[in-house]
Amino acid sequence: xxxxxxxxxxxxxxxxxxxxxxxxxxxxxxxxxxxxxxxxxxxxxxxxxxxxxxxxxxxxxxxxxxxxxxxxxxxxxxxxxxxxxxxxxxxxxxxxxxxxxxxxxxxxxxxxxxxxxxxxxxxxxxxxxxxxxxxxxxxxxxxxxxxxxxxxxxxxxxxxxxxxxxxxxxxxxxxxxxxxxxxxxxxxxxxxxxxxxxxxxxxxxxxxxxxxxxxxxxxxxxxxxxxxxxxxxxxxxxxxxxxxxxxxxxxxxxxxxxxxxxxxxxxxxxxxxxxxxxxxxxxxxxxxxxxxxxxxxxxxxxxxxxxxxxxxxxxxxxxxxxxxxxxxxxxxxxxxxxxxxxxxxxxxxxxxxxxxxxxxxxxxxxxxxxxxxxxxxxxxxxxxxxxxxxxxxxxxxxxxxxxxxxxxxxxxxxxxxxxxxxxxxxxxxxxxxxxxxxxxxxxxxxxxxxxxxxxxxxxxxxxxxxxxxxxxxxxxxxxxxxxxxxxxxxxxxxxxxxxxxxxxxxxxxxxxxxxxxxxxxxxxxxxxxxxx
Numbered sequence: 001x002x003x004x005x006x007x008x009x010x011x012x013x014x015x016x017x018x019x020x021x022x023x024x025x026x027x028x029x030x031x032x033x034x035x036x037x038x039x040x041x042x043x044x045x046x047x048x049x050x051x052x053x054x055x056x057x058x059x060x061x062x063x064x065x066x067x068x069x070x071x072x073x074x075x076x077x078x079x080x081x082x083x084x085x086x087x088x089x090x091x092x093x094x095x096x097x098x099x100x101x102x103x104x105x106x107x108x109x110x111x112x113x114x115x116x117x118x119x120x121x122x123x124x125x126x127x128x129x130x131x132x133x134x135x136x137x138x139x140x141x142x143x144x145x146x147x148x149x150x151x152x153x154x155x156x157x158x159x160x161x162x163x164x165x166x167x168x169x170x171x172x173x174x175x176x177x178x179x180x181x182x183x184x185x186x187x188x189x190x191x192x193x194x195x196x197x198x199x200x201x202x203x204x205x206x207x208x209x210x211x212x213x214x215x216x217x218x219x220x221x222x223x224x225x226x227x228x229x230x231x232x233x234x235x236x237x238x239x240x241x242x243x244x245x246x247x248x249x250x251x252x253x254x255x256x257x258x259x260x261x262x263x264x265x266x267x268x269x270x271x272x273x274x275x276x277x278x279x280x281x282x283x284x285x286x287x288x289x290x291x292x293x294x295x296x297x298x299x300x301x302x303x304x305x306x307x308x309x310x311x312x313x314x315x316x317x318x319x320x321x322x323x324x325x326x327x328x329x330x331x332x333x334x335x336x337x338x339x340x341x342x343x344x345x346x347x348x349x350x351x352x353x354x355x356x357x358x359x360x361x362x363x364x365x366x367x368x369x370x371x372x373x374x375x376x377x378x379x380x381x382x383x384x385x386x387x388x389x390x391x392x393x394x395x396x397x398x399x400x401x402x403x404x405x406x407x408x409x410x411x412x413x414x415x416x417x418x419x420x421x422x423x424x425x426x427x428x429x430x431x432x433x434x435x436x437x438x439x440x441x442x443x444x445x446x447x448x449x450x451x452x453x454x455x456x457x458x459x460x461x462x463x464x465x466x467x468x469x470x471x472x473x474x475x476x477x478x479x480x481x482x483x484x485x486x487x488x489x490x491x492x493x494x495x496x497x498x499x500x501x502x503x504x505x506x507x508x509x510x511x512x513x514x515x516x517x518x519x520x521x522x523x524x525x526x527x528x529x530x531x532x
Contacts, residue, residue: 011116015107018120022103022127025412026096026136031089032418035138036425038451043139044088045457047078057240060141062183067251070180070237073141086461088422091139098144099136102373103127105150110377113341114384122373122380125404130411131282131365132372137413141181145369148178149188156192157344160199161337168196168222169229176233178370183252187355188370189230195347196222199340268357275356275363280312280375281305282365284404286411289365311400315378318385319345348374379404424519429458431518432486435525440482441466444503447490455488469506481507487524496524 039060046056059069077091084090103123111119126132135143152174159167175192179185200219231238241249274290281287285308293301323342352371356363386397432443432455443459443466445452459465470480485507487496496504497512504510507526514525 036422041454041457067248072180098147102147118380118384122376126376128408134413146372149370168225172226172229173233176230272357281308315382318382442485444487485526489522
């Protein structure tokens with residue numbers, strides 16, 4: 001019996017079980033629950049072209065600002081799209097695998113800073129968080145940020161722990177890759193440079209007789225090597241910029257300094273307090289999104305809110321307590337190492353949240369991607385801290401831990417019936433092709449906010465892409481206008497005749513000759529109007 005207990009409680013066995021659970025939650029019926037709309041269709045269309053020889057140095061569009069990201073995400077998903085025979089589920093599986101790898105990385109990171117039990121608690125809570133699971137089950141460039149952010153910071157810490165230049169360069173390279181995934185990596189860059197500054201001061205301070213000039217020289221060298229690695233990691237995007245007059249970089253600078261969407265805000269404290277709460281509430285306690293709940297309208301919600309806030313404050317307090325404790329032993333090797341580790345977590349938290357205070361637009365959950373692992377590590381550390389105290393605190397900690405498990409497992413994204421969005425889009429696309437009677441056709445999508453790339457992807461797979469209607473300056477003879485226009489209506493009611501959408505207006509005066517209900521949409525067939 002004792003041998004069985006020892007085997008079951010072995011950290012390696014527990015880690016395997018946690019990773020198995022994380023794998024199930026991320027891969028279970030992934031195709032049935034897959035999000036496949038315009039953005040996902042755009043990405044696989046680009047990657048399809050890459051796999052057919054049309055390489056690109058430009059990535060997806062940023063969610064704000066009208067500029068583009070680097071292309072690294074496209075090249076990440078390319079082999080998965082190919083292996084899955086151009087089924088869009090392939091890129092989603094890749095994101096899920098990165099999500100599973102992040103669970104292991106959290107165990108590794110938290111275990112090294114604290115202990116293996118903190119690593120296991122943090123990894124388990126991360127593996128079952130509904131918000132994290134949801135972002136780990138669909139293909140979207142920000143969804144792999146948690147992995148690369150955590151790996152970047154782990155390498156950063158190792159670089160200063162071992163004082164190795166090549167690790168500093170590697171950290172910069174990973175930052176360059178992360179910057180291609182989402183521009184919230186600029187926040188990560190500030191965290192890295194801030195930590196490098198303070199970590200180098202601590203490292204140099206352990207050596208007697210080092211001058212201020214020497215310290216500044218060391219810091220500048222660190223910055224140089226980080227930037228050098230960053231240039232390598234960001235090089236595909238920089239290559240595009242060099243060829244096109246730095247158009248995107250100029251747009252980024254304009255967005256930051258002159259757009260009015262960033263800068264000093266009237267409610268700076270309110271912004272960061274909101275982000276601080278949501279970081280723990282959305283990820284740890286599965287608290288509803290801000291737009292779905294009003295604090296104080298229901299007793300249960302109010303209790304939920306304040307318990308979450310209390311857990312967040314206590315988790316940060318425990319970290320600060322440990323940081324203060326090791327600071328007293330500064331100079332001893334063990335305390336020096338811990339100081340580096342705790343300093344990284346504090347800077348990650350304070351700078352990461354603080355920078356959101358300058359952002360004036362709505363802040364969505366996925367913006368926290370570069371911070372996703374942090375609250376789990378802090379809560380894991382807190383639970384372990386109190387489990388080591390008296391019997392009462394141990395019971396409370398275990399009760400909180402079990403409650404968090406139940407709350408999160410009750411909110412798994414696939415508890416409802418799947419919408420089978422991918423199958424729907426494929427079915428609708430096949431129906432459009434069928435209605436075209438194997439003849440050239442123009443295509444339009446009337447929708448409330450989607451784009452037509454998902455449909456066009458399936459047209460491309462069948463090598464039956466619709467003809468794109470050009471404006472009169474490019475096509476004065478209107479050769480790009482065919483004899484038929486197929487329209488998919490995703491809104492109800494729908495009036496395709498006379499619709500201002502370019503694909504409809506550019507076709508010219510028309511009449512409906514066919515109307516069909518296909519899945520959740522209507523498909524219309526229009527031909528040119530003829531006088532009776």
